[in-house]
Amino acid sequence: MKTGKSLAVWTVTAALLAAAVGCGKGEEQQPPAAAATTGKPETPVTLNMMIAQHSAWPYKQDWPIYKYIKEKTNIDFKVQVPSSDYTTALNLAVSSGDMPDLMIVPSLNVANTNGKSGAFVNFFDHLDKMPNYKKFLEEHPDIKEIVLSPDGKSYYLPHYGLEQQSRRSWLLRDDIFKKHGLTPPATWDEMYTTAKKLKELYPSSYPVVIYDGLTPLTNIAPAFNTWFGNYIDFDKNEWRYGPIEDSFKEMLIVLNKFYKDGLIPPDFMAMKRNQFNDLLAQNKGFMASDYIGAMDEIPVIIKKTPEEFSLDYMVPPKGGPNGKPYNAYGGYLTNGFSVASNSKNKDAALRYLDFLYSPEGIDMATWGKEGETYTVENGKRKFKPEFAGMGDLRTKTGIATYGAHTVVDMKAYEPMNTEKLNKALVQIQQGNEAKLQPRLAFTDAENEVMNLTNTAIKKYMDEQVSKFILGQKKFDEWDAYVAEIKKMGIQKVIDTHKAAYDRAQQFVKKK
Amino acid sequence: MSTYRAVPGKPQTRGTPARKAKTARYPWLRNLKRDKYLLLLFLPCLLYYLIFKYGPIFGIVIAFKNYSLFQGIWASEWVGLKYFKLFIESPDFFPVLRNTFLLGFYKLVFGFPAPILLALLINEVRNAFLKRFVQTVSYLPHFISNVIVAGIIVMFLSPTGGLVNHVLEAIGLNKITFMVEPDWFRTIYVSSDIWQHIGWGTIIYLAALSAVDPQLYEASRIDGANRWKQTLHITLPGIAPAIVIILILDIGKILEIGFEKVFLLATPVTYGKADIISTYVYRVGLTNANYSYATAIDLFTGIISFLFILSANWFSRRVSDNSLW
Numbered sequence: 001m002k003t004g005k006s007l008a009v010w011t012v013t014a015a016l017l018a019a020a021v022g023c024g025k026g027e028e029q030q031p032p033a034a035a036a037t038t039g040k041p042e043t044p045v046t047l048n049m050m051i052a053q054h055s056a057w058p059y060k061q062d063w064p065i066y067k068y069i070k071e072k073t074n075i076d077f078k079v080q081v082p083s084s085d086y087t088t089a090l091n092l093a094v095s096s097g098d099m100p101d102l103m104i105v106p107s108l109n110v111a112n113t114n115g116k117s118g119a120f121v122n123f124f125d126h127l128d129k130m131p132n133y134k135k136f137l138e139e140h141p142d143i144k145e146i147v148l149s150p151d152g153k154s155y156y157l158p159h160y161g162l163e164q165q166s167r168r169s170w171l172l173r174d175d176i177f178k179k180h181g182l183t184p185p186a187t188w189d190e191m192y193t194t195a196k197k198l199k200e201l202y203p204s205s206y207p208v209v210i211y212d213g214l215t216p217l218t219n220i221a222p223a224f225n226t227w228f229g230n231y232i233d234f235d236k237n238e239w240r241y242g243p244i245e246d247s248f249k250e251m252l253i254v255l256n257k258f259y260k261d262g263l264i265p266p267d268f269m270a271m272k273r274n275q276f277n278d279l280l281a282q283n284k285g286f287m288a289s290d291y292i293g294a295m296d297e298i299p300v301i302i303k304k305t306p307e308e309f310s311l312d313y314m315v316p317p318k319g320g321p322n323g324k325p326y327n328a329y330g331g332y333l334t335n336g337f338s339v340a341s342n343s344k345n346k347d348a349a350l351r352y353l354d355f356l357y358s359p360e361g362i363d364m365a366t367w368g369k370e371g372e373t374y375t376v377e378n379g380k381r382k383f384k385p386e387f388a389g390m391g392d393l394r395t396k397t398g399i400a401t402y403g404a405h406t407v408v409d410m411k412a413y414e415p416m417n418t419e420k421l422n423k424a425l426v427q428i429q430q431g432n433e434a435k436l437q438p439r440l441a442f443t444d445a446e447n448e449v450m451n452l453t454n455t456a457i458k459k460y461m462d463e464q465v466s467k468f469i470l471g472q473k474k475f476d477e478w479d480a481y482v483a484e485i486k487k488m489g490i491q492k493v494i495d496t497h498k499a500a501y502d503r504a505q506q507f508v509k510k511k
Numbered sequence: 512m513s514t515y516r517a518v519p520g521k522p523q524t525r526g527t528p529a530r531k532a533k534t535a536r537y538p539w540l541r542n543l544k545r546d547k548y549l550l551l552l553f554l555p556c557l558l559y560y561l562i563f564k565y566g567p568i569f570g571i572v573i574a575f576k577n578y579s580l581f582q583g584i585w586a587s588e589w590v591g592l593k594y595f596k597l598f599i600e601s602p603d604f605f606p607v608l609r610n611t612f613l614l615g616f617y618k619l620v621f622g623f624p625a626p627i628l629l630a631l632l633i634n635e636v637r638n639a640f641l642k643r644f645v646q647t648v649s650y651l652p653h654f655i656s657n658v659i660v661a662g663i664i665v666m667f668l669s670p671t672g673g674l675v676n677h678v679l680e681a682i683g684l685n686k687i688t689f690m691v692e693p694d695w696f697r698t699i700y701v702s703s704d705i706w707q708h709i710g711w712g713t714i715i716y717l718a719a720l721s722a723v724d725p726q727l728y729e730a731s732r733i734d735g736a737n738r739w740k741q742t743l744h745i746t747l748p749g750i751a752p753a754i755v756i757i758l759i760l761d762i763g764k765i766l767e768i769g770f771e772k773v774f775l776l777a778t779p780v781t782y783g784k785a786d787i788i789s790t791y792v793y794r795v796g797l798t799n800a801n802y803s804y805a806t807a808i809d810l811f812t813g814i815i816s817f818l819f820i821l822s823a824n825w826f827s828r829r830v831s832d833n834s835l836w
Contacts, residue, residue: 087800091580091800094580094581095580095581095583097581097583110800113580113800114580114581117579117580117581117582118581118582119580119581206671213778213779214779265670265671266670266671266686266688266691267669267670267671267688267689267690267691269690269691269778269779269780270665270669270690270691270778271669272665275666275669275671278672279671284671447799450799451795451799451801451804452597452601452795455794455795455799456601456602456603459603459782459786459794462779462782463779463780463782463783465779466691466778466779466780467780470688470691470780472693472780488602
């Protein structure tokens with residue numbers, strides 16, 4: 001209750017206040033640099049920018065990366081970092097009309113909604129001023145799909161590179177496996193036998209650890225040749241709803257078996273990351289579904305040496321008769337960049353963003369500056385030894401943080417990973433991931449279907465699926481469950497996805 | 512907020528005859544002058560209500576519009592009762608309303624008497640130190656944020672190392688997976704709510720208790736009343752007005768269940784019991800930036816809450832002398 005009202009109410013209050021003080025905006029607005037889009041103009045410009053920050057590397061005003069940007073582009077930044085709820089802060093900025101010149105937007109959908117109402121710049125109108133971005137789009141045709149609005153415009157600039165680290169993956173305790181002479185399971189049946197053995201060896205353990213509501217299903221479903229939600233089957237070029245498919249039922253039957261035998265934590269749905277880490281740290285979990293980078297991060301978080309504790313990559317086990325060794329690949333980061341349509345420094349903002357897509361910009365955003373963040377030895381670049389890892393580099397310099405990059409070259413950071421993580425990053429991309437699902441842009445009418453029908457179905461589905469896994473519902477009731485979902489209008493939702501997808505395909509072909 | 516009236520019988524001697532004539536014609540002006548410092552003290556409170564409570568009421572219009580952030584409130588198009596219809600026709604309408612009402616109802620049934628009992632108990636304690644100690648400790652949980660409370664609950668009730676399940680096991684009972692049993696949800700919510708707010712709730716009753724005339728107790732002791740009789744016939748009637756007023760206010764708040772704690776304690780399997788109006792608003796209204804819909808739902812529940820308060824007040828006026836107005 002409170003949240004609903006106060007949000008709406010705050011929006012309104014802020015709008016009123018902004019209207020009252022709107023004229024008092026005392027910022028020194030430099031005239032837009034009339035110079036050519038490439039090269040460094042003579043007059044310095046100050047841009048206002050609003051960014052989301054990562055709690056592990058919060059924004060610092062004296063981050064050297066902004067010094068390097070200034071050297072290259074002659075642009076200073078006044079950065080606003082909303083403390084908690086980024087979406088609300090962004091909405092307030094938009095509704096007050098006093099938007100920063102540049103802002104990080106949390107999703108394509110947010111960019112499109114605000115773009116349509118006229119708040120954001122349509123980048124396709126300015127491609128002539130953004131030759132590097134234009135080239136980037138041509139070189140990465142798959143990106144085009146995720147920057148479009150339903151009417152074929154584009155209010156969103158993508159990030160590229162960092163998504164590599166956030167791949168979902170299965171991990172296993174290779175030290176424990178070695179100790180007991182176990183081999184990594186290739187199928188869910190084998191996983192069951194392995195888990196049983198581990199449970200005998202460690203009776204108080206839960207050999208397969210999953211956590212956080214039903215999110216683990218996202219990564220398990222592709223191995224059973226289905227999907228946790230609406231998806232396109234690329235082989236048949238057909239949109240379907242995963243949770244009502246027979247292969248999905250097979251997955252639930254398997255998970256129910258694991259649950260009954262105590263092979264997954266009984267309260268996995270209520271568990272959060274710290275409890276997940278605890279189970280691993282106490283030798284109570286040996287196979288886990290998490291992010292691939294976790295194999296390097298978790299030992300640091302739980303303060304264990306490689307001798308005591310080691311995680312390694314595990315090929316996703318295949319499930320059911322049509323199973324595939326697949327993880328779900330989430331694709332590019334959802335955060336993007338937008339530019340305010342009423343910005344007085346639109347040209348400078350576009351120039352900066354275009355710079356970030358240029359080879360020079362990518363190089364700077366990735367590496368920083370020679371002599372300060374990296375050195376060159378025998379023609380090879382190396383980050384200075386004072387940066388212990390990528391997280392440390394980001395914390396100390398601001399490199400690869402929101403606002404200071406769009407594209408980074410992930411190859412540069414490989415030497416900071418462990419060898420096994422680098423190997424895993426290669427392996428996972430060689431046949432261990434389902435094909436990336438398209439990210440769709442919905443029209444207002446379609447959004448309404450998604451907001452109402454799809455949200456209602458998802459809630460019903462989540463609840464029923466949980467009950468099937470926990471054995472609170474018998475599988476004889478499966479048909480009734482499928483019938484109910486159909487009755488709630490799943491076909492309308494599937495059709496909406498198909499329409500949005502087909503439309504996007506048209507635009508991609510045209511441009 | 513009570514209006515300040517002149518105390519009858521108090522002589523008003525200051526002021527010239529001319530002024531007297533003026534103030535006689537405008538008695539409120541005289542009061543204003545006399546109470547200027549009190550009013551000045553009241554001013555921040557008034558401003559708070561005007562700016563943060565009354566001003567934003569204007570924003571309700573977006574419930575009847577298709578609100579676009581950038582276009583603003585006036586430029587957004589009117590859609591009439593569209594969002595109210597959407598809510599009432601949605602398949603979630605009845606479950607969500609039922610869950611909200613039941614949760615609020617249990618909270619009232621069990622949570623309302625709890626602070627009264629505690630206040631009565633504290634009132635009987637003779638040792639002043641113990642009394643203050645109990646009071647302080649019991650209202651500490653009120654200041655713990657819901658996020659932390661939810662974290663504590665999840666950890667205590669965890670079957671993989673939670674204290675409660677260890678105790679259950681030690682006395683030979685089976686472990687219970689509390690967080691994924693829909694039937695436990697309301698119990699967990701309501702009992703933790705009592706723990707959080709019981710001490711805070713006693714403050715007002717203890718204040719009311721201190722206003723009970725001690726002579727009444729003395730008189731009753733002479734008449735031979737024991738402690739129980741005293742409680743029954745003096746203490747309880749003495750604080751009855753406070754009880755009734757708090758009860759009426761609480762009835763008005765039945766549907767007003769904070770979003771945070773329910774959201775944090777719910778798991779997908781407990782949605783059947785844990786999906787309430789505010790989590791629904793969050794899901795369909797706020798995560799999708801559908802502010803008009805969210806406002807419409809809020810307005811709808813606001814009206815229902817208002818009806819609750821009206822009827823509770825009407826009922827109370829009928830059966831007792833106590834009411835809000």
